[in-house]
Structure formats: C-alpha cells, structure tokens
Amino acid sequence: MAIYTNLYLLVFLPVVLIVYQLAPKKARWGVLLAASYALYISFSKYLVLLLMATSAFTWGIGLWLDKIGEACKAKQAECTDRKQKSEVKKEFQKKRVLALRVGVLVLLGILFYVNYLNFVIDNMNIFLGKIGTQLPLVKVMFPMGISFYTLEAVGYIADVYWERYPAEKHLGKLALFLSFFPQIMEGPIARYPDTSDALFAGEPLNMANLNEGFLRIIWGLFKKMVVSDRLSYLTTHLFGNYKDYHGSFIVLAAIAYTIQLYLEFSGSIDIVIGSGKLFGVTLPENFNQPFSAQSAAEFWRRWHMSLGNWFKNYVFYPITVSPMVKNWNKTARKKYGKYWSMVGTSAMALFPVWVATGVWHGAGWKYLFYGMYYFVILLFGVAMEPIKEKNYAKMGLDPNARWLKILRILKTWVIIFTGELFFNAVNLKAGFHMFFSIFGNFHISSLWKYWPNAITTGDVWAICVGSVIVWIVGFLKESGVDVRGKILNARTPYKWGVYYLIIFAILLFGAYGTGYQPVDLIYAGF
Amino acid sequence: MSNAKNSGIIRLILFGAVFLLLLTAASALSTPVKWFDDNRVQNRNARITEMMKQEPYTVDVLNMGDSLSLSSLTPMELWRQKGYTAFNIGADGIRMPEIYYTVLEAAEDQNVRYLLFETLPLFRYNDKQDMQMIISQPLYHRFTFLKYHSIWKPYIEGRGVKIYHKGYLINREVQEYEGDPDYMSEELGDVRTEIPDFNRTWFRKVKKFCDEKGIKLILYSDASPRNYNWTRVNNIAEFAKEEGVEYIDMNQHTDEIGINWKTDSNDRGDHMNLDGVIKMTTFFGDYFSREGILTDHRGDPDYSSWDEELTAYDKLVDEMEGISFYHVQKRIEKERKEEKEKAKEQ
Numbered sequence: 001m002a003i004y005t006n007l008y009l010l011v012f013l014p015v016v017l018i019v020y021q022l023a024p025k026k027a028r029w030g031v032l033l034a035a036s037y038a039l040y041i042s043f044s045k046y047l048v049l050l051l052m053a054t055s056a057f058t059w060g061i062g063l064w065l066d067k068i069g070e071a072c073k074a075k076q077a078e079c080t081d082r083k084q085k086s087e088v089k090k091e092f093q094k095k096r097v098l099a100l101r102v103g104v105l106v107l108l109g110i111l112f113y114v115n116y117l118n119f120v121i122d123n124m125n126i127f128l129g130k131i132g133t134q135l136p137l138v139k140v141m142f143p144m145g146i147s148f149y150t151l152e153a154v155g156y157i158a159d160v161y162w163e164r165y166p167a168e169k170h171l172g173k174l175a176l177f178l179s180f181f182p183q184i185m186e187g188p189i190a191r192y193p194d195t196s197d198a199l200f201a202g203e204p205l206n207m208a209n210l211n212e213g214f215l216r217i218i219w220g221l222f223k224k225m226v227v228s229d230r231l232s233y234l235t236t237h238l239f240g241n242y243k244d245y246h247g248s249f250i251v252l253a254a255i256a257y258t259i260q261l262y263l264e265f266s267g268s269i270d271i272v273i274g275s276g277k278l279f280g281v282t283l284p285e286n287f288n289q290p291f292s293a294q295s296a297a298e299f300w301r302r303w304h305m306s307l308g309n310w311f312k313n314y315v316f317y318p319i320t321v322s323p324m325v326k327n328w329n330k331t332a333r334k335k336y337g338k339y340w341s342m343v344g345t346s347a348m349a350l351f352p353v354w355v356a357t358g359v360w361h362g363a364g365w366k367y368l369f370y371g372m373y374y375f376v377i378l379l380f381g382v383a384m385e386p387i388k389e390k391n392y393a394k395m396g397l398d399p400n401a402r403w404l405k406i407l408r409i410l411k412t413w414v415i416i417f418t419g420e421l422f423f424n425a426v427n428l429k430a431g432f433h434m435f436f437s438i439f440g441n442f443h444i445s446s447l448w449k450y451w452p453n454a455i456t457t458g459d460v461w462a463i464c465v466g467s468v469i470v471w472i473v474g475f476l477k478e479s480g481v482d483v484r485g486k487i488l489n490a491r492t493p494y495k496w497g498v499y500y501l502i503i504f505a506i507l508l509f510g511a512y513g514t515g516y517q518p519v520d521l522i523y524a525g526f
Numbered sequence: 527m528s529n530a531k532n533s534g535i536i537r538l539i540l541f542g543a544v545f546l547l548l549l550t551a552a553s554a555l556s557t558p559v560k561w562f563d564d565n566r567v568q569n570r571n572a573r574i575t576e577m578m579k580q581e582p583y584t585v586d587v588l589n590m591g592d593s594l595s596l597s598s599l600t601p602m603e604l605w606r607q608k609g610y611t612a613f614n615i616g617a618d619g620i621r622m623p624e625i626y627y628t629v630l631e632a633a634e635d636q637n638v639r640y641l642l643f644e645t646l647p648l649f650r651y652n653d654k655q656d657m658q659m660i661i662s663q664p665l666y667h668r669f670t671f672l673k674y675h676s677i678w679k680p681y682i683e684g685r686g687v688k689i690y691h692k693g694y695l696i697n698r699e700v701q702e703y704e705g706d707p708d709y710m711s712e713e714l715g716d717v718r719t720e721i722p723d724f725n726r727t728w729f730r731k732v733k734k735f736c737d738e739k740g741i742k743l744i745l746y747s748d749a750s751p752r753n754y755n756w757t758r759v760n761n762i763a764e765f766a767k768e769e770g771v772e773y774i775d776m777n778q779h780t781d782e783i784g785i786n787w788k789t790d791s792n793d794r795g796d797h798m799n800l801d802g803v804i805k806m807t808t809f810f811g812d813y814f815s816r817e818g819i820l821t822d823h824r825g826d827p828d829y830s831s832w833d834e835e836l837t838a839y840d841k842l843v844d845e846m847e848g849i850s851f852y853h854v855q856k857r858i859e860k861e862r863k864e865e866k867e868k869a870k871e872q
Contacts, residue, residue, distance in 0.1 A: 005658055006658055006661045006662055006665075007657055007658055007660075007661055010661055206534070207534045207537065210534075210538075456679065456683050457682050457683045458676075458678070458679030458680075458682045458683050459679075461682050492537075496541060496544070499541075500544075500545065500548060503545070504548070504552070507549075507671065507672060507675055508671075508675050508678065509675075509678070510675070512675075513662070513666065513672065513673065513675065513676070514570060514571075514617070514620075514624055514666070514673075
C-alpha cells in the first residue's frame, strides 16, 4: 500500500486518523506504531520481523552505551585524582567503541547482505568463472525501506555514543521513530530528536495541522500524478530503447527523467510530510528548490537534504576530525602549502561520502559511477574556488551579477541532467552509450519527426502546464513568498477554492484509472 | 465536546459534502453517451461507451473477458449468420473488479440473455493492483467523471477513429502457431494455474447479478495454445462445477470448430485473427440456436442499424486483407497529418 494509492489516502489514513483521535492520549503512540507495522506488513509481510528486530537491537545498543556511560561515571566518582579518572575514562571508552562498532557493523551488515551481497558475488563470479568456479547467488527478500531506517538507526547509535542525547529507555518509542508509516518508504531520514517527542506526545488532531497536512498531500499528488507519472511513460520508453534514438532524444530523456524524478520524489515527500503533519508530527524537509542551485555542491544542499545531512553528520564530519585527516592536514600544510592541504583534506572527506551516496542508491556500477561523478565535480569545485574568486576580481566581474547567476544555474542543470542520465541508464555501459550519442548523433529535427508513441500530445500539454505551475510556486518560494502560508491563512472560501482546484486538477489531468499502469515510487526501491 | 471541536467536525463534513456535490455535477456533465458521437472517449472505455449507446433492450449477448474474449466473437458475424445481437464488452488485461462493474453498466438498460465469460481473467491477480481496484472501481462506477477523466485529451489530440464494431476490432494478420498441436499437455511456464480466492469472490458477485437479472452465465476458454493447458482447464472445470455454471472449453473443440493453426491466429497461437474468430462465432451461434432462447432479429425494422453497420464492417474487412486495424489506424493518422500540413502550407 504505497502512500500515493487510494487505499492509503482514502482508507488507511482516514481510519488511522479516526482511531488515533478516539484513542486515549497515552495510547496514541501505540496506534501509530500499530498502523506503521500494518502498513509495513502490506509491503514486506513477515519481513516486519526484521524491522522489529532492528528496532530492538538499536534500542539495546543505545541502552548498552548508556549503561557503560553510567558505569564509567560511577567508577570515576570513586577516583581520587584526575589521572585515575582519565584512565577509567579510557578503559570505558574502549567498551563504548566496542558497543558502537557492534551496533553499526550489525546494522550495516544486514543492509549489505540484503542490498549488496549478490552484486559482490556477481562481480566475483566474473573472475572466478575464469578458473572454472562460481559462487551461488543468495536468495534475498527486499525489506521495504531498509536503506532509510538503517541510516536512522545508525545515526541514533552514533548520537548516543557522542552523547548528543541520552538513549531512549522506551522500546516502543524508538520502534515508532524507526517505523513511522509515512516515512518508512522514502524517508526523509530523520534524527531522533527531530520527531520522537511529537510522535510520542499523542496530541489531539487540530484543524491547523489538518489543513496544512491536507494541502501538502494534495500538492504532492498533483506533482506526481499530473506530471511525473506521465513523464515516466516517456522516460521508460526512451531509456529502454536508447539505441533507437538520436542524441536529441537522449538529451530529452535526461531532462525528462530529472523532472520526473524531482516531481515524483518531492511530491511523495510532500505526501509524507503532509501525512505526518496531520498527526502534528513535523518531519524534516527534503527539498529546497534544487534547480535554483548555482553549483553542484549547492544542489546537494537542496536535493535529498536529509540524506545529505546524514552523510555530513555521520561520515563527512567524523572523517574531517579523524586523526588520519588531521595528521595529513598538518603535514601537507608544511610540505605543499595551505591550498593543497585543503584540497587533499576535502578529497579525503568527500571520497567516502560520495562512494557511500552512490552505492546507497543501489548495488550497481552505474550508482558507484554516479557517486564518483559528483565526487570529481565537487572536488573540482573546491579546487577552483580560490582561482575563480581571483579571476572575478581580475576581470572586474561582480560574482553576484544576475547574468552570472543564470549562467551558473544553467551550468548546474547540465551537471544534474548528465548525472541523472547515468543514474537511470539500464547500466553503466548504456549510460556511456547514451552520453556519447549526444555528441555524435544529434539531430534536433528528429524530435518532431520520430516522436515516440509512449506519450501523446495531450500528455505533453499536461506535463508542460503542470511543470510550469510547480515552477511558479517554487520560484515564488525562492523569492520569499510563502504561497502555502498565504493559502492556509486565507479566508475559508478562498482556501477551499484552492483545495478544490488542486483536487479537480488531479482528478482531471492525473494519470490514473484503468488503462494507466500505476507508477511505483523510484526511491522506494532503494 | 468543545465548540472548537464541533466547528472543526462541521467544517470537515461541509468540505466533504461540497466536494461530493462538485464531483456529482462534474460526473453529470461527463456522461459517456454525451461525448461518444465525436469519438472523444479513450480506447479502453470506448467499447463500454458504445455499448451504453445501444438502443435499450436490443442486446441479447454480452461477451466479457480480456483480449482473448475480444478475439473470440465478432458480433457482426453472429448477426449475419443468426440474427442475434451481441456485444464485446471486455478490455485488454481486464481484472475481476472491473469486469463486475462493466457488466453492471452494460446490462443496465438491456434484456441480456447470455453473458459469455472468457476465463483467463480468473487467473489474473496482483494484490497491489487488485486491492486498489476494490476502492477505485465502485468510485468510477458511481462518479463517471473519474472514469472518463481523460475526455479532454482528444480536444488537444484530435478526434479518435471508430475502430470497434460492437466491440470487435478487426484483425486479419496471419502469424502461424508452430507449436505442438496437442498443446494442452504442455507446461505454460511461470503462470498462475489456481484461481485466487479474490477472483472467486468477484466472480460470485457477477454470478449473483446475472441470477438476479435472469442472465445465463457461461464460462468459456478461448482456443489458445499460449494460455491454456490441462491444469488450467481442469481447475476451471472444477470451479465451474462448484459454482453451478456451464463451462465450454474451446481448446477441446478445435477440430469441431475447424481451427487451423496455420491460418487462424494473428500472433502465433495467442489470439485468433478474423478467420479464427468467425469460426468461433459460428460455434457460439450454433450453440445459441440449439438452446432456442434467442430470437432472430433480422428483418426487424428496430434492428435496421445492425444491417447498416454490417455493410460498413464488410467494407472494412475487404480493405484489411492480411493486416490488423492498427495498420489502418496508423494510415488514417498519417493521412490526417498530411492533410493538416497541406492546410498549413495553403
């Protein structure tokens, strides 16, 4: 039961809202947990046991870390001098590191087993085949949302280890955080303090939250059903039959897929955040007008923000402050100067982040390439930053000039479209084939001569009009106009008018009904 | 209960009521009959829309199922041979909930005597899609606006082309079935051979409706080496027995029907082409004659439109030797495009 389906929107969500409201305040978290597991079972059946086990394990590791901390404090209290205290701390630190390692390794081990083991075996078999042997593939069922809840669980354990907050004593509360039904499928990846209090508070439903949540949900549906789903018929066809098309169609495929992915992912996140809001739970935002970014680095600060923040908090920063990087920094500064030390440090911290970002999206060389693509671009950006500034000054250009901003935005678009071309290609080889066909076989006229039957003129109209509406709303938001706030604060007839307008636009122009193949959420497969 | 709470609930109810009112009004404006003359309805809904446009109480037989059913009976041939009126109301890849509501709509203003039910949809089940249909299909049935929501597309793309003759799409392509003629003993690969409970339940709903309307429900399996074998057929036979429904397996009557697998299939043993469909139609016609329930309407002035349609149908059949309607449709679209370009140049 995906979050965009009528079963979720017309039955599941209303029933959970009613039961939640009717339940006593203290039991409401239980209603949410039961609903979360029910939804999970609808996808992954008995694999809900893995989710439960992960929750219990994460909770146990948290308590273990806390216990070590308490024992350490108790023993330190018995110490008479600082040296003794420091030795005790060292002794217990080892135990804490052990607990952290056990927690992280087990969680990532499960993720590796489910997502990556067969990829590794497949690649090993290429070499083993040459000596006449093969490893058998492992039969694995894919537990929905494992990439999302695993990162949340690892983040929780790391935060408890760093004593950012105490471990949660209540198993149910932690289980609800890891399984909360709107976000289990596609995120956003939250940190424990982001949502835990609101999830457990059991506040009654109120009109303000219902209005905000409802508006967010229908806006998300508009993005997905009117634009993204229609585009998916075109992109599925073009990416699946790339050899039949000229470079102009490949460029179209890359642009169309990027728009499809953005509107689908941000649309489903709107539904997720809207669903959470109905219960008074504010989930973290995942997008902030990513196509207004003026660089690849800025794009990633505006796109899938919760994943970016996770890698920043739990990979990038820890590596940056690790002894290895600190030592490099020190030595390199003396040996090669400040600039190269900065570039080297950035490379050391960015490389694992982008390897992880790439493979987090899936087990495949194309995903690894996707990560490396951004690693190279971002590192290049870091390396060029001082040179760029100097050049601006030399040429007497104002870096904030509008035309320069537009140029930078366009350059970023090219980077994004190219990245998504590889991301959605059938495989890495196909990605390169598509990429090079842009340069060797580009005929703009083939766009109207050989337009595929995958979508009709009507679909194109719906996509264009829908995209323009979404772009206008995004542009207004970027310019500081709070469109959503204005609607929510408007008088009831106007507010309802907007609601009905959006709903009827979805009902009239949405891609749904018999004859339309429902389009699965892309990120739900990660 | 506090006043704020009361006011909130009243607002929610009022919002829902206004929405239902708007949806009902939009549905009243988008009734298919109103739009069909201009071929504004999309292909999948075109059959049922044309069916609902038939004169009340003139259709004797409804033929339901997925694409196999659509290539099992040509109503114009049945009319020519026996004077019985039939209509194909199925759709490609149709699923059980859609079948139920389509039958409901098709039989509403008719005095249907037979419902022929091709059995392949009984094996089609996907919990993800079918569970959604439990909700969507009754909504589409109640609010036609939802079912015909793509009605705006032809206003941008141009009118559609009339391609159905009482729900039958002419196909005269020939692609020989080269497999074993004794295909019923073959394995079909990774396909479902048991009828899921979900489909049994929905079939019972169809049967109940037929019983109430006095319609004789007949299960039949189209002759199709790609889709049937003994395992499937035996399971249907058992199911039909349990439900007290007559079952005809065409695969066991191919000699009697005269199916020639070299000439009668358009896609290597999956579906029948026109030659095969005519033979199947003759088989059904003879069956109805033996039962003696239906009346021969030929010569009845109330049914003169059927003769007119038969003339148009025959003309098209002659034009389509060796090809399917998709070729004709493409040709028409090309001609239209050329006309448009000419007009632009002028």
